[in-house]
Amino acid sequence: MSTATSTATAATATDADGDAILTVRGVRRAFGGIVAVDVERLDIRRGAITAIIGPNGAGKTTLFNLLTGFDRPDAGAWALEGRALEGLPPHRIARLGMVRTFQLTRSLGRLTVLENMAVAAQTQPGERLERALLRWSWRAEERRVAERARELLDRFGIAHMAREQAGTLSGGQRKLLEMARALMTEPRIVMLDEPTAGVNPALTQSLLDHMRALNEQGMTIVFVEHDMDVVMGISDRVVVLAEGRVLTEGRPEEVVADERVIEAYLGRARAPAETPAEDGDA
Amino acid sequence: MEFDVIFGNAARAGLGPTAAIFALAAVGLNLHFGYGGLLNFGQVGFMMLGAYGAAVVVATWGGSLWLGIPFGLALCVVFALALGAPTLRLRSDYFAITTIAAAEILRLLIRSSPATDVTGGPFGLQTIANSFYALNFLPDGRHGLGTFSFSSNQLWVMLVAWVLVLLCSALVLALIRSPWGRVLRAIREDEDAVRSIGKNVVAYKLQALVIGGVIGGLAGVVEALQQSGVGSENFEPQVTFFAWAALILGGMATTAGPVVGAILFWFLREGVESFIRELSTQSWLPDLLADFLDGSEGAISVTFMGVGLIALMALRPQGILGRGRDLHLGT
Numbered sequence: 001m002s003t004a005t006s007t008a009t010a011a012t013a014t015d016a017d018g019d020a021i022l023t024v025r026g027v028r029r030a031f032g033g034i035v036a037v038d039v040e041r042l043d044i045r046r047g048a049i050t051a052i053i054g055p056n057g058a059g060k061t062t063l064f065n066l067l068t069g070f071d072r073p074d075a076g077a078w079a080l081e082g083r084a085l086e087g088l089p090p091h092r093i094a095r096l097g098m099v100r101t102f103q104l105t106r107s108l109g110r111l112t113v114l115e116n117m118a119v120a121a122q123t124q125p126g127e128r129l130e131r132a133l134l135r136w137s138w139r140a141e142e143r144r145v146a147e148r149a150r151e152l153l154d155r156f157g158i159a160h161m162a163r164e165q166a167g168t169l170s171g172g173q174r175k176l177l178e179m180a181r182a183l184m185t186e187p188r189i190v191m192l193d194e195p196t197a198g199v200n201p202a203l204t205q206s207l208l209d210h211m212r213a214l215n216e217q218g219m220t221i222v223f224v225e226h227d228m229d230v231v232m233g234i235s236d237r238v239v240v241l242a243e244g245r246v247l248t249e250g251r252p253e254e255v256v257a258d259e260r261v262i263e264a265y266l267g268r269a270r271a272p273a274e275t276p277a278e279d280g281d282a
Numbered sequence: 283m284e285f286d287v288i289f290g291n292a293a294r295a296g297l298g299p300t301a302a303i304f305a306l307a308a309v310g311l312n313l314h315f316g317y318g319g320l321l322n323f324g325q326v327g328f329m330m331l332g333a334y335g336a337a338v339v340v341a342t343w344g345g346s347l348w349l350g351i352p353f354g355l356a357l358c359v360v361f362a363l364a365l366g367a368p369t370l371r372l373r374s375d376y377f378a379i380t381t382i383a384a385a386e387i388l389r390l391l392i393r394s395s396p397a398t399d400v401t402g403g404p405f406g407l408q409t410i411a412n413s414f415y416a417l418n419f420l421p422d423g424r425h426g427l428g429t430f431s432f433s434s435n436q437l438w439v440m441l442v443a444w445v446l447v448l449l450c451s452a453l454v455l456a457l458i459r460s461p462w463g464r465v466l467r468a469i470r471e472d473e474d475a476v477r478s479i480g481k482n483v484v485a486y487k488l489q490a491l492v493i494g495g496v497i498g499g500l501a502g503v504v505e506a507l508q509q510s511g512v513g514s515e516n517f518e519p520q521v522t523f524f525a526w527a528a529l530i531l532g533g534m535a536t537t538a539g540p541v542v543g544a545i546l547f548w549f550l551r552e553g554v555e556s557f558i559r560e561l562s563t564q565s566w567l568p569d570l571l572a573d574f575l576d577g578s579e580g581a582i583s584v585t586f587m588g589v590g591l592i593a594l595m596a597l598r599p600q601g602i603l604g605r606g607r608d609l610h611l612g613t
Binding site: 068070089090091092094095099100101102106107108109110111115116118119120122124126127128129131132133135138142165166167168181182184185 | 453456457460461462463464465467468470471472474475476477478479480481482483489607608610611
């Protein structure tokens with residue numbers, strides 16, 4: 001039955017609105033009896049910064065995992081620029097231009113910062129085993145890759161660490177490196193899972209500035225965030241998830257004024273006699 | 283106490299064909315685990331297929347050794363694919379358990395009675411390397427000094443074996459320094475991060491498993507050449523762990539580590555064994571102790587290697603050539 005649903009919705013997922021880069025239709029994922037994600041319809045606008053917010057356990061990271069191929073939904077369809085993505089493994093989705101970062105940074109510790117960047121290039125033919133020993137066939141590209149990597153490292157202010165092993169970077173520098181590495185793949189859309197989690201206020205500001213600058217160059221950005229101040233300051237669109245569903249979607253100022261959003265975050269206003277257990281249902 | 287005899291024995295073991303065989307096996311493991319993070323506990327399975335592939339073609343089917351060797355290595359490729367395709371998607375501990383089981387299953391199959399017509403079963407296969415020794419251009423007689431001496435044919439196997447060690451080490455070094463190797467090292471650090479930047483992680487791991495496995499297969503071929511035959515008792519699980527010991531001793535993820543480790547492993551093992559053997563003949567030793575030592579040199583030597591490895595883990599966990607700071611940078 002689930003396959004029937006997924007093929008039925010597949011047609012609509014590729015049939016996108018004019019300005020949507022990513023379209024999601026009926027994506028559903030349950031863990032046992034708990035429905036973690038049940039997104040009926042979601043369109044991500046091209047060239048916009050979209051924040052995905054919601055209380056803990058709302059399914060934000062699960063949705064990211066599903067859309068980027070790191071987890072498989074029980075049903076549903078989604079498409080990047082009209083190209084259906086359901087069933088594709090994560091590396092194929094990344095190659096099609098949707099690249100993600102992780103909530104806990106994933107730097108490649110024993111590789112140098114420059115290697116962390118270079119490995120993300122999509123254009124290096126020497127990554128194919130049959131070309132690996134033919135040094136002449138990939139040297140020129142290797143120089144171009146290194147040049148592009150240095151430009152990006154420069155932009156993120158960590159070029160002076162290029163020769164150091166990534167494991168020696170500070171937590172904040174790793175965040176920057178991970179963002180730079182994602183860009184090294186030349187994506188069409190970047191999905192940042194809590195880019196400011198565990199980061200000091202100064203660096204948070206710097207990360208947001210980078211996101212804004214990228215966006216001004218035309219990059220579509222989707223990010224998961226807890227901090228409402230951050231969301232208000234930077235996003236064009238806000239999607240609110242609660243219990244796996246899209247509660248509401250709109251401009252940041254619309255969303256914060258929405259009663260349902262306040263309810264989802266703080267619980268419904270009730271008589272003081274209500275027990276805490278019932279608050280959890282809100 | 284004849285220290286020249288002890289040293290001669292130790293040096294002969296450290297430079298002999300057995301050390302070269304384990305160096306090859308460890309070079310393969312180094313690509314698997316040192317660079318790719320693949321916990322292969324079944325390297326002996328690859329050695330067995332290399333050795334038996336070559337031996338079966340010659341002894342059972344009456345073919346040429348020069349067809350047998352590539353046949354054995356081809357079996358290693360098949361084994362790697364069969365082993366890796368279903369398990370490399372899983373977490374690394376599942377893969378590790380599968381490798382050790384697969385190698386042991388393979389050994390039991392080879393020595394089973396239904397397989398006797400092909401593999402010789404418990405009797406193994408003999409006289410398979412005549413065409414290899416026919417190529418020996420070294421002069422006859424013994425070469426060397428005292429106990430540190432080799433026959434012409436032994437020297438010929440050693441020469442070929444150590445040349446293979448050099449070639450395989452160079453191959454691994456070249457691969458690791460290529461963009462392909464960079465992806466492999468990245469996978470060792472964090473698979474999901476590498477997936478997220480568009481690399482087919484399973485394909486890279488499978489390729490590394492095949493290449494390191496074929497190098498292990500070469501180790502088996504040399505073993506078959508050295509003995510001019512094969513027997514399943516030479517491919518018990520501890521062979522894998524001796525190769526691991528050599529790799530850990532020399533230093534993971536270094537080019538010379540597995541080679542230095544294998545030389546040192548066999549040098550020390552034979553040195554200790556020879557020392558105990560000498561010791562048990564000393565007249566000043568109480569009879570009881572001398573009787574105990576006599577005949578248990580091998581066991582004491584292996585115990586010593588175990589204690590030595592524990593000490594190494596405590597004092598220099600990165601091995602002799604490894605980089606200490608790398609231990610703290612893993613993710």
